[in-house]
Amino acid sequence: xxxEPWQCGEIASTKKxxxxxxxxxxxxxIKRAQRPLLIVGSNATERxxxxxxLIEYVIEFANASKVPVVATAxxxxxFIKRGYQPAAFMNAMEIGQRVVDPEWMGLDGKGHPDxxxxxxxxxxxxxxxxSGMKHFAPDLKTMTLDNLFHVHAAWSFPNASLEEWAAxxxxxxxKFNGGN
Numbered sequence: 640x641x642x643e644p645w646q647c648g649e650i651a652s653t654k655k656x657x658x659x660x661x662x663x664x665x666x667x668x669i670k671r672a673q674r675p676l677l678i679v680g681s682n683a684t685e686r687x688x689x690x691x692x693l694i695e696y697v698i699e700f701a702n703a704s705k706v707p708v709v710a711t712a713x714x715x716x717x718f719i720k721r722g723y724q725p726a727a728f729m730n731a732m733e734i735g736q737r738v739v740d741p742e743w744m745g746l747d748g749k750g751h752p753d754x755x756x757x758x759x760x761x762x763x764x765x766x767x768x769x770s771g772m773k774h775f776a777p778d779l780k781t782m783t784l785d786n787l788f789h790v791h792a793a794w795s796f797p798n799a800s801l802e803e804w805a806a807x808x809x810x811x812x813x814k815f816n817g818g819n
Contacts, residue, residue: 641665642765643778646673647685650666651672652703654773655738655790655794656783656788656789656790656793656795657793657794657795658789658794658795658796658797659782659794659795659796659797660797662806662807662808662810662811662814663810663814664794665784665794665807665811666811666814668754668766668780668782669704669754669756669782669811669813671755671803672753672754672780672813673750674740674749674751674752674753674754674756674769675704675706675707675743675752675753675754675756676707676709676745676746676747676751676755676756676762677697677701677706677709677757677758677784677791678707678709678711678713678731678734678753678756678757678758679694679697679708679709679711679714679725679757679758679760680712680714680731680748680758680759680761680764680765681711681712681713681759681760681761682712682759682760683714683717683758683759684759685731685758687801688801688802688805689801689802689805693714693727693758693759694714694718694721694759694783694803696805696808696812697757697758697759697808698718698721698723699808699812700784700808700811700815700818701723701814702723702814703753703770703811703812703813703815703816704811704812705815706756707727707747708723708726708727709725709726709727709729709734709746710727710728711728711729711730711731711760712730712731712793713819714728714759717727726746726747727746730751730763731760731764731768733769733772735767735768735771735809736750737772737782738755738776738779739771739772739775739776739779741776746771752779753779753780754779754780754781754782755772755779755780755781755782756767756781756782756783756784757781757782757783757784757785758783758784758785758790759765759785759790760787762787762809763774763787765783765789766790766791766800769781769783769789769791769792770791773791775795780781780793780794781793781794781811782794782795782815783795784796784807784808784811785801785804786798786799786800786801786804786807794797
């Protein structure tokens with residue numbers, strides 16, 4: 640696994656993402672968060688691992704973790720087709736702007752998210768969103784669940800194979816389902 644940006648043009652300046660070396664680390668951070676939020680992008684139906692679409696892994700993870708999901712682009716229809724109702728749907732740039740707004744009280748109006756998870760967005764879109772969050776909401780923790788390292792996140796999995804990515808999702812889902 641590599642901790643270099645997946646796209647070589649992404650330069651983090653003095654602040655670079657901490658690599659998530661084990662999925663248990665991500666689980667511990669998500670469990671510790673008071674108001675986590677998962678943003679799922681349009682690539683969730685384009686990426687496959689072990690013969691299964693990413694969206695299926697995300698739904699299993701979301702059901703186990705109870706983290707509210709924001710579906711971007713056309714993904715709301717894809718979630719509903721699979722029997723999962725996301726907490727909200729909006730375009731990626733809109734949710735990216737809302738999470739940096741300190742006055743936004745979250746999807747339920749009860750408080751600002753303290754941890755934003757991102758997965759399945761086009762790399763360049765996710766990178767721009769993370770850069771905005773890093774610069775305009777410096778106290779907001781961000782984490783990517785992709786298999787591509789994002790330097791602008793607070794925490795990111797290193798570049799990894801599809802097999803390692805699937806294994807990470809399985810472990811995270813299992814840990815929320817009560818596994819050791």
